[in-house]
Amino acid sequence: MKAKGGSSEFAIRSHEIDYRGQATLPALISYMHEAAWDNTVTLGISMYDLLRHDMTWVLQRMRIEMFRYPKHSEKITVATWASGRERIFMHRDFRIYSADQELLGQATSVWLVMDMVKRQLVSLPEFITALEVVPTEEPLPFAKGKLPQLQEATYEEQIPVRWHDIDLNRHVTNTRYLQWALDTLPTELLEQKQLREIDIIFRAESVLGDTVISAVAPADEDGVYLHKLSSQETGKELVQAKSAWS
Structure with missing residues (x-):
């Protein structure tokens, strides 16, 4: 089976905006998670599918770029797709579009699978690795490498x-x-x-x-x-x- 991407539509709600009337980043990331959930359901690898095997998805890294924040009541579309796979990692990308197809933001992320009983990370199970990853759009550069360490808090x-x-x-x-x-x-x-x-x-x-x-x-x-x-x-x-x- 091919791991095709998908898209989900949302409208920015009043409790998800800041004092400027714009969506907050945590709210937009929540929409990305919802779009990813919708896509994984169609692929048979949703969190509920993993929970039946006492496993679950956990987010390991995410890099987000925002070009414009949508406003209250604005309708957006979140496109998402599996962009790559390694032995223990699944890469997933996102793009956020306005109703007239303006690119508002984009993100790349890394996901791992955790054993819910042992609370330990495990290799991707066979029913996930059996999927053929076919990126729907041009993949974003993977989020890799170290970040600078904070030495002393301000x-x-x-x-x-x-x-x-x-x-x-x-x-x-x-x-x-x-x-x-x-x-x-x-x-x-x-x-x-x-x-x-x-x-x-x-x-x-x-x-x-x-x-x-x-x-x-x-x-x-x-x-x-x-x-x-x-x-x-x-x-x-x-x-x-x-x-x-x-």
């Missing part, structure tokens, strides 16, 4: 993990990590600049009752910030990211 927050932070996999959902990373930035930056690009790596899970330390500092490049989220209990790095603003 801004820092302690965030308790609560019930509504937890997803179907019983750990903190990736959009919540993104929200925490962005919320730690100074208000002046969030008010005066727009997030144009972010590269985010998810390294470990956190669960209900944990406390997450969100740290951020300016990078050497103008308008670029480095982010680190870690566990207060263990000191383990949970998330690393680099964001660019203009």
Whole structure:
């Protein structure tokens, strides 16, 4: 079977916008996840298909570029397709279009499979590797390589993990990590600049009752910030990211 891509349509809702009346990045990533879910259902490799084998999808990395943020009530289409596969990785790309086919943003991502019982990463199961990956559109460059390490935090927050932070996999959902990373930035930056690009790596899970330390500092490049989220209990790095603003 060929792993063909698909597309899903959405309308930006009032609780997903910022003070400018534009969709927030966590909201747009949630739409990307919904479009990916719709596509994997048609391929027989959705999260529910994996859960029947005590496995699940987990997002390992995502790099997003935004050219324009859609406004409240604006209709968008999210196109998505499997863009590549390795022994333990599945690459998936996204493009967000306006109603008149303006390219609003794009993203590339890396997905792994986790054993739900052992809470360990495993190789892609045979029913996934049996799929023939046929990219629907020109693949984006894979998100690879290291990000610069944050050495000393300029801004820092302690965030308790609560019930509504937890997803179907019983750990903190990736959009919540993104929200925490962005919320730690100074208000002046969030008010005066727009997030144009972010590269985010998810390294470990956190669960209900944990406390997450969100740290951020300016990078050497103008308008670029480095982010680190870690566990207060263990000191383990949970998330690393680099964001660019203009």
